[in-house]
Amino acid sequence: MTAVGNDALPPEAPSSPRFAYGPVRAWAVVVVLLFAYAVSLIDRQVLSLLVQPIKASLAISDTQVSLLHGLAFAIFYTMFGILIGRAVDTYNRRNIIVAGMTLWCMATVACGISSSFAGLFIARMFVGVGEATLSPAAFSMIADYFPPERRARAMSVFSTGVFVGSGLALILGGVAIEATERYAGTSVPLIGQVEGWQLAFFAVGAPGLLIAALIALVREPARMEVSAEGAGVADSLAFFRRNGAALGTMMLAFGANGLINFSLSGWAPTYFIRVYGWSAGQIGAIYGTLLLVCGTSGIMLGGWIADRLVLRMGPRGALVTMRWSALLMIPSLAAFGFVSTPLTALIALGWSCFVLGLPTGLAPVALYSITPNQFRGQVTACYLFAVTMIGMTLGSTLIALCTDYLFRDETAVGRSLALVASCAAAVSFVSLTISQRIQDRAS
Structure with missing residues (x-):
């Protein structure tokens, strides 16, 4: 593998078409990580479908909604991303993903518990922090499961989560919102009565915890190159x-x-x-x-x-x-x-x-x-x-x-x-x- 400057990789870096861990295991890891990526996009974007009911419920402005959608997520996603990237290069990447996914799924559920702009802002902040763990760790792991000449297809399959998650957020998000509207006013233990938009956050946030549990079963690959x-x-x-x-x-x-x-x-x-x-x-x-x-x-x-x-x-x-x-x-x-x-x-x-x-x-x-x-x-x-x-x-x-x-x-x-x-x-x-x-x- 050619490198810029003096960072050439050692000659023993794998370059054969064989999979380091077998093709079935390697592709299974990609699929599980793809599920996690799709969930992250759905949890990230569902807010855009809930603008009107959130505005009416919390009495906030369009500007405040834009802060929830952009600033609260993006600033902390990027700020913590650099620190998390260094952790990915040092510690167990699978565990970082599991911890991050648990955090962002719970934070998405917390968005549904929030009853004020400040509470929703803080919850969205933690969604961003949690999601910042996924891509650096996942890309690094996939690179170690596949040799260079098979890597682009594996990375591309994982990256379909961008479109799968965005598409499902648009298609299924509306369906979930309409379904949860029927249960608006339901009393939830320890929370009290909840509105439809709050139930929508519960519906998209909680299932991701199952994917986090599945990722916990993935083997951390040896670091190559x-x-x-x-x-x-x-x-x-x-x-x-x-x-x-x-x-x-x-x-x-x-x-x-x-x-x-x-x-x-x-x-x-x-x-x-x-x-x-x-x-x-x-x-x-x-x-x-x-x-x-x-x-x-x-x-x-x-x-x-x-x-x-x-x-x-x-x-x-x-x-x-x-x-x-x-x-x-x-x-x-x-x-x-x-x-x-x-x-x-x-x-x-x-x-x-x-x-x-x-x-x-x-x-x-x-x-x-x-x-x-x-x-x-x-x-x-x-x-x-x-x-x-x-x-x-x-x-x-x-x-x-x-x-x-x-x-x-x-x-x-x-x-x-x-x-x-x-x-x-x-x-x-x-x-x-x-x-x-x-x-x-x-x-």
Whole structure:
């Protein structure tokens, strides 16, 4: 495996097509972790479907709702992510996931117990802290269960949780909310009477504890591809200094992809509601299906292509796949907000979901090709920091600013989305191209 700088991995690192722990066990671990990822997305996003009843019950404003949805989750998710990433590089990763999943599931249930804005904010904060454990630990474990030439497909299967969880949150979340509404006013021991939105948090939070128990049965894999240097704080800082340019340009690209993802999920439904007069239920069901079908198909194909390229050209195969995926996004994203019928808009949205899925599972593969094992948790945490802060912070806001101040027309939200998302795709392509050239010169 080629590495940037002086961080080349030892020659005994496994590179044969054999699975270190057998294919059945390795893929079973991926599936269990996928379930956990899907649960995390559902627990994270169910709040967006409960805005109206929460506002009415707690008498809070849209601004306070936005703080619950964004700031309360994102700030603590990213702040604790760096610390958790270092723990992942040092301690038992399976146990970290179990502890984190137990925390975020209980915090989701606590959202249903909350009777004030402050209580709900604190509960959402702990959802973010708990969920920050999953991706760094899961990506690191999967990398140790699979050799490099099979890794992209395994990472991609796990990453389908992004679209599976988001799609199920849209499709099944509404069903769960409608079902729990029938039991509004039910008296719960130690809590008293609860409203429908509180029961919805109970319904999505509690089942995750079963998945946490299942993960406790997973074997912690041996750490592979460890370089000769140490894993102390000084070693970590030295690694990031040597590889900062290559890692930084990749993470900028991943952040741009995250911006596209958050932009579509945040504003595409509004575009159909405002421009074509669709109901929230209609676009929720259709968009959720597109995420499940098109997004998941893209992730799986991207993993297959990357593995084929890794066999032919080495570790850079994943990065090449991501570069061309970014280029393919631009036309459909640019066209999305300017088409004249809802059908053509859906076609553009479906293709965008598919192409956006292609690189979704490949970021850890590209990062790990230049990162020894003892730094992977920290690198993953930095990657998630970039995606969350750039995507969640800028995506929704830039589109709103374009709609309010550039086009000055709320029905122009589609054009705002097309402008911001297509520019982000171009930034992603350029950044990945620069990163590849940096790595090629250093190898």
